[in-house]
Amino acid sequence: MILSPEVLTIFILNAIFAIFATIAFILSVKIVLKWDINATTQTQYSLEKYSYLSATIIKYIFAIKVPLFLFFIFTLDKISAVLTGAMCGAGVVDATEYGNYLFILKIINLYLFAYWIVLHNEDVKDEKQAFTKRKFMFFIVAFFFLLTELIVEGIMFGSIDLNEMVSCCGTIYSSSSGSYISKIFSVDTSVLLGLFYANYALMVLLYFFKRAYLFSIANILFIIISIITLIVYFGTYIYELPSHHCTFCFLQSDYYYVGYLIYLLLFVGTFYGIVTGLIVMDEKRREKNYKISILFNTLYVILLSLYPIVFYIKNGVWL
Amino acid sequence: MSSKINFYLLEFAINSILRERYKNLFITIVLTLLTFLLSSMFFITNSIKYELNATLDSLPQIIVQNSKAGRHYDIESSKLDEILTISGVSEAVSRVWGYYYFANADVYFTLIGVDEFEEQYKETLSNLTPKMDFTQDSMYVGKGVKEILNSSYYKEYFNFIKPDGSVKKVNIAGVFDSNTELESNDVIVMSKENLREIFELDESSATDIVVKVSNLNEIDTVALKIKQKLPETRVITNEELRVSYENLFNYKGGVFLALFIVSIFTFFIIIYDRASGLSSEAKREVGILKAIGWRVEDVLKEKFYESFIISFFAYFLGVSMAFAFVYLLQAPLLRDVFIGYTDLKPSFELPFVFDIQTLVLVFFLSVPIYIAAIIIPSWRVATLDADEVIR
Amino acid sequence: MITLKNVTKRYKLNKVDTITAVEDINITFNEGEIIVLKGASGSGKSTILSLIAALSKPTSGEVIVDTKGISKLPDNFASIYRRDNIGFIFQKYNLIPNISVQENILTPLIPLNLNAEELQKKLHFVMEMYKIEHKKDTLVRNLSGGEQQRVAIARANVNNPKIIIADEPTANLDEKLSLHFIEMLRELKALGKTVIIATHDPLFFDLDFIDREIEVHNGKLLL
Numbered sequence: 001m002i003l004s005p006e007v008l009t010i011f012i013l014n015a016i017f018a019i020f021a022t023i024a025f026i027l028s029v030k031i032v033l034k035w036d037i038n039a040t041t042q043t044q045y046s047l048e049k050y051s052y053l054s055a056t057i058i059k060y061i062f063a064i065k066v067p068l069f070l071f072f073i074f075t076l077d078k079i080s081a082v083l084t085g086a087m088c089g090a091g092v093v094d095a096t097e098y099g100n101y102l103f104i105l106k107i108i109n110l111y112l113f114a115y116w117i118v119l120h121n122e123d124v125k126d127e128k129q130a131f132t133k134r135k136f137m138f139f140i141v142a143f144f145f146l147l148t149e150l151i152v153e154g155i156m157f158g159s160i161d162l163n164e165m166v167s168c169c170g171t172i173y174s175s176s177s178g179s180y181i182s183k184i185f186s187v188d189t190s191v192l193l194g195l196f197y198a199n200y201a202l203m204v205l206l207y208f209f210k211r212a213y214l215f216s217i218a219n220i221l222f223i224i225i226s227i228i229t230l231i232v233y234f235g236t237y238i239y240e241l242p243s244h245h246c247t248f249c250f251l252q253s254d255y256y257y258v259g260y261l262i263y264l265l266l267f268v269g270t271f272y273g274i275v276t277g278l279i280v281m282d283e284k285r286r287e288k289n290y291k292i293s294i295l296f297n298t299l300y301v302i303l304l305s306l307y308p309i310v311f312y313i314k315n316g317v318w319l
Numbered sequence: 320m321s322s323k324i325n326f327y328l329l330e331f332a333i334n335s336i337l338r339e340r341y342k343n344l345f346i347t348i349v350l351t352l353l354t355f356l357l358s359s360m361f362f363i364t365n366s367i368k369y370e371l372n373a374t375l376d377s378l379p380q381i382i383v384q385n386s387k388a389g390r391h392y393d394i395e396s397s398k399l400d401e402i403l404t405i406s407g408v409s410e411a412v413s414r415v416w417g418y419y420y421f422a423n424a425d426v427y428f429t430l431i432g433v434d435e436f437e438e439q440y441k442e443t444l445s446n447l448t449p450k451m452d453f454t455q456d457s458m459y460v461g462k463g464v465k466e467i468l469n470s471s472y473y474k475e476y477f478n479f480i481k482p483d484g485s486v487k488k489v490n491i492a493g494v495f496d497s498n499t500e501l502e503s504n505d506v507i508v509m510s511k512e513n514l515r516e517i518f519e520l521d522e523s524s525a526t527d528i529v530v531k532v533s534n535l536n537e538i539d540t541v542a543l544k545i546k547q548k549l550p551e552t553r554v555i556t557n558e559e560l561r562v563s564y565e566n567l568f569n570y571k572g573g574v575f576l577a578l579f580i581v582s583i584f585t586f587f588i589i590i591y592d593r594a595s596g597l598s599s600e601a602k603r604e605v606g607i608l609k610a611i612g613w614r615v616e617d618v619l620k621e622k623f624y625e626s627f628i629i630s631f632f633a634y635f636l637g638v639s640m641a642f643a644f645v646y647l648l649q650a651p652l653l654r655d656v657f658i659g660y661t662d663l664k665p666s667f668e669l670p671f672v673f674d675i676q677t678l679v680l681v682f683f684l685s686v687p688i689y690i691a692a693i694i695i696p697s698w699r700v701a702t703l704d705a706d707e708v709i710r
Numbered sequence: 711m712i713t714l715k716n717v718t719k720r721y722k723l724n725k726v727d728t729i730t731a732v733e734d735i736n737i738t739f740n741e742g743e744i745i746v747l748k749g750a751s752g753s754g755k756s757t758i759l760s761l762i763a764a765l766s767k768p769t770s771g772e773v774i775v776d777t778k779g780i781s782k783l784p785d786n787f788a789s790i791y792r793r794d795n796i797g798f799i800f801q802k803y804n805l806i807p808n809i810s811v812q813e814n815i816l817t818p819l820i821p822l823n824l825n826a827e828e829l830q831k832k833l834h835f836v837m838e839m840y841k842i843e844h845k846k847d848t849l850v851r852n853l854s855g856g857e858q859q860r861v862a863i864a865r866a867n868v869n870n871p872k873i874i875i876a877d878e879p880t881a882n883l884d885e886k887l888s889l890h891f892i893e894m895l896r897e898l899k900a901l902g903k904t905v906i907i908a909t910h911d912p913l914f915f916d917l918d919f920i921d922r923e924i925e926v927h928n929g930k931l932l933l
């Protein structure tokens with residue numbers, strides 16, 4: 001059980017999130033059940049007021065969650081210093097069986113909450129407020145994801161045993177470990193790279209043809225293939241070590257914190273890409289979202305591709 | 320969410336804060352106080368940790384002690400030879416030291432014995448030994464010791480009381496300081512011979528044996544080997560000490576933090592209550608704003624601007640005051656909570672440690688919590704029915 | 711043009727009692743008209759004003775302004791409608807005392823986050839029109855009654871609304887200021903604005919530039 005001040009802070013804020021999200025949840029249920037924009041009853045007026053409260057709460061949670069997520073990563077790094085065997089956050093995540101799920105959940109929730117906010121902004125611009133019920137139904141789903149994340153986080157930090165040795169990212173991300181990560185390594189690297197660039201090309205194509213729905217799908221797939229190729233191929237060029245596949249280590253100062261840039265580009269690019277297809281909005285805004293998405297995704301691809309290219313130029317060989 | 324800061328709204332928010340100045344002043348003071356206490360606590364523990372780490376760095380990597388009935392006991396100097404045979408060991412020195420209780424001032428001194436021609440295990444000692452006169456019964460004392468002895472009128476010498484009750488007089492040759500004050504403050508250095516006399520330790524024994532390892536990555540392996548060769552001993556590595564102290568600090572910090580949570584909770588209730596209690600004046604103002612075209616979102620945004628201003632201001636003020644309190648004033652009263660390190664209250668100076676993560680931590684424990692507290696009251700204000708208010 | 715169609719507004723006093731503020735109102739106000747709603751307090755004239763300003767929603771019926779129905783607008787759209795179309799002059803002016811004249815006048819525009827140039831343009835226009843430019847940095851609480859009156863009207867006009875609504879504007883004023891106010895109403899008519907005033911001040915009755923005087927009695931119009 002780790003009781004460092006950082007972990008306690010996370011717990012305190014999580015408690016606040018839980019309480020307020022529950023309030024928003026209850027209000028969302030009420031709204032989904034009884035909302036009728038044309039009604040002139042007292043109930044409807046109250047619901048309209050509650051809608052503001054829920055929106056404010058959700059925006060608050062997202063606004064705090066983003067910096068808190070960064071703080072979470074720093075905390076993992078700090079814990080790795082006292083956890084024997086761990087040299088970076090990867091070791092801490094792997095210390096318990098919950099670590100990986102927690103991480104994935106956190107990222108999913110970032111996408112979900114950001115998506116809700118975009119949906120909300122579109123809804124509010126519309127006089128008929130056609131999306132209100134839908135957006136609160138969406139929040140009801142997101143609420144369960146959030147709650148799960150908070151609970152898992154509590155369990156994970158609670159069950160870290162300081163006396164137990166953990167693996168370092170060298171073993172976690174290798175082809176010899178037993179986890180599903182090792183299965184990724186069994187696929188030929190050139191196939192994975194091919195998929196990566198093909199996916200990117202597809203997105204560019206869909207951008208020019210303005211097929212929004214397919215564009216969103218392509219972006220979702222891009223998230224997956226990006227992470228995979230990052231682990232298997234690009235990461236090794238950032239570390240200049242063929243066996244170093246860690247997704248955490250390049251967040252540290254040794255690599256100029258480039259990890260934050262990489263993940264930021266990927267998140268923003270794919271998020272806006274997903275939003276274009278799945279939310280109804282007017283042409284001008286959709287155009288803007290397309291542009292942001294393709295821009296950030298392109299920057300991501302360029303940044304990542306530069307590492308092996310520069311390495312080859314400097315050293316004359318591939319890893 | 321709009322991207323640019325609305326400066327006119329900011330100005331309006333500031334004026335709005337000033338309109339209810341006493342209520343907001345009260346909130347600001349409470350928040351500042353809480354941030355101040357929290358930051359001070361973190362700064363103090365950070366400084367102590369820093370001192371501690373610096374201290375530990377100067378210590379040898381492995382300490383070997385005899386352990387009897389779970390307690391530390393004198394070790395045979397002969398074991399030194401056995402340790403030296405282990406590969407990886409670059410140096411091994413037997414240490415003679417102990418704690419001496421000075422009843423008059425109710426403090427413990429740490430007595431360290433040195434030999435003139437022996438290689439010292441610590442740089443501070445090797446700087447000291449050339450100066451010392453081993454022909455006489457003299458000693459060098461740390462700053463804190465000198466002060467205590469002075470106040471007990473022992474200016475030129477000191478009378479140690481031996482275990483058999485007789486007295487050993489030792490002259491004070493001078494005062495030394497070392498890199499870290501934690502280390503040297505309560506320390507007295509004298510010849511091993513004198514020390515053995517004071518503690519009645521015979522020639523063949525030592526207090527413990529310290530071992531230096533040539534390759535730092537091998538510390539644990541060597542420690543294991545020593546343990547295998549000498550199973551009756553207790554082998555402690557530097558790293559173990561560091562981790563255990565780190566955990567101790569986290570524990571103490573955690574306790575403080577737990578108390579803090581209680582106060583945050585109380586604070587939350589107070590804020591909520593005060594923010595909810597709307598004067599008719601404030602209600603009227605919101606009604607007017609809505610009548611002249613402000614939307615609910617606009618009123619909410621203005622309220623949040625107000626809250627940001629107050630909480631950021633309190634945060635900066637609290638942190639700045641903490642900096643001044645801890646590093647300029649040296650944290651009177653509060654530091655005693657954390658220094659249970661030795662019974663001697665060292666007059667050491669807390670070193671200035673600037674840690675961004677701490678500042679971020681304190682931020683997370685103050686600003687978001689305050690903002691959470693005002694969400695519902697702000698919403699209540701913003702959704703007031705304008706027409707009822709203006710009537 | 712403002713039309714009220716079969717408008718009824720009821721308030722709930724408590725769980726049992728309801729009060730009917732206005733009942734079955736049907737009337738149209740034309741653009742550029744100055745209308746006085748006269749009646750005793752509680753007769754329902756303030757309710758009519760708040761319905762036109764979309765500050766409250768009718769229990770039944772519709773309010774239509776320039777072919778757009780405003781009675782069912784969601785709250786934020788109602789606010790936008792008010793911001794763009796309505797200038798409100800309150801009974802006690804309701805200025806914010808501890809900020810300056812120009813800050814008060816700007817208040818309706820603050821949420822728009824306009825750039826400084828645009829804001830200053832609108833500001834100067836009304837300050838010049840109401841001749842308080844020379845006092846623009848004075849705190850409102852340090853102004854005379856007449857000056858405050860001009861600030862209140864300037865604020866109501868800063869976003870160039872089509873409709874000006876005044877609820878008992880002279881209730882707290884002496885005769886001199888009341889007459890002064892009436893003069894400014896004349897100017898507003900010259901600008902082509904639609905002005906609706908709810909008052910029981912006899913100074914307003916039988917004025918030459920008032921287009922219509924409508925009596926409100928017990929929530930109904932006496933035409």
